[in-house]
Amino acid sequence: MIVKEWCMYCGECAGVCPRNLIEVRETRLNFNEEECKDCKICIQVCPVQALEKRDD
């Protein structure tokens, strides 16, 4: 997951992640991408569109 510079670490993405894979730190998001099923709900709810799926 690409976390854009303007992410404000509000944690809304973590709240909707159905697999509990996002850890919200004060100034960092940690994604457990190995377990991610690519549902993209975290991208959908972000209030400032700060998340983008990495192409790989």
Next chain:
Amino acid sequence: METDILVIGAGPAGSTAAKHAALAGVSVIVMDKKSEIGAPKRCAEGVSKEGVEKLGIKPSERWIAKEATGVRMVSPNGTAVNLTEDKVKLPEAGYILERKIFDKYMAMDAGRAGAKIMVKTLATGMRREDDQVVVTAESMGQELEIKTKIVIAADGPESRVGRWAGLKTALKPKIMESCAQFEMAGVQMAEPDCIEFHFGSVAPGGYAWIFPKGDDIANVGLGVLTTITDKSAYEHLLKFVENNPATKNAQPVELNIGGDPVGGLLKKKVTDNVLVTGDAAGMVNPLTGGGIISGMMGGRIAAQIAAQAVSDGDYSQKNLKIYEKLCEEELGESFKKYLKAKDYLLSLSDEELDTIAEAFQDSDFETINTAEMVRKLVKISPKALLKLGKLF
């Protein structure tokens, strides 16, 4: 490190839980991942006076930015209906807080009551050991383990702690409002003593608000459901600010964002050794999105039950289960009504909202009671009967 009760999250719900647990005589640690409790704020900062009083908190000018005496509701075409507190009981109207001070103040109260406060401390995991729980955490580069009899999870809408314990705290996007807010100066409100709500397509699935903070300062924000709009909350906010007469010449000094769980109370809020409270447990008024007072009410109940369980020496789900019943009585019943009201409100088109606002614009709310209000509403909007039923 060992404690009787570990509270994770020092927002209003967590600090209230920590304070009341400490007052009950058990040992309490409260941890928060942030370096500054209360910052950044993530809400419009409105609370009811009745709620503050019910919690036994003495209002302080240190954390009250402004007293609001009414509500102004604005339909999509700009028609406004004004309600004042002397005429109608208003949720979320009363005080506009300075959350950065209020949250610290509540945490300080917890500390004074005897709770140990740990800032910049992030819970990273949890495991059961015998009949207790070990929470792993990180604080300023150090890894910690805290053994506790009970965990009160007050870690907000992004709660992970409840899920570590096997509770289903994850939220679906259809019940998570995506919110964005500016604190602005130069706001020219029509009624500077009223909190203001704007309904309709300005905020799909939610509403926009202007909450005065004194002088020309206000929180200007909105919440949307991302399941019914392609734009982000921030994009909707920019448009709202640009088009609203009160804000088009105002300037932002702060941007806040966050999620607001508006689906009502989480059904299962306890398991062995763990209680979930505050936003993490859905303790947010589904209609207004306000969760400060309700979260604190939940935190207080959680503390009472947890402290009793420590005293009993029984931290099982069975012994903690009463927490769910008490929360249901205190919050759940009214939330069910607010959910219905929200469902009705969100079913209305911009035109229907305008028609209703125009019909109520000149109502004398001094003489109109709730039943009359609903009768009038049903006359204008027949689907109110279907959606609201015997709500009031």
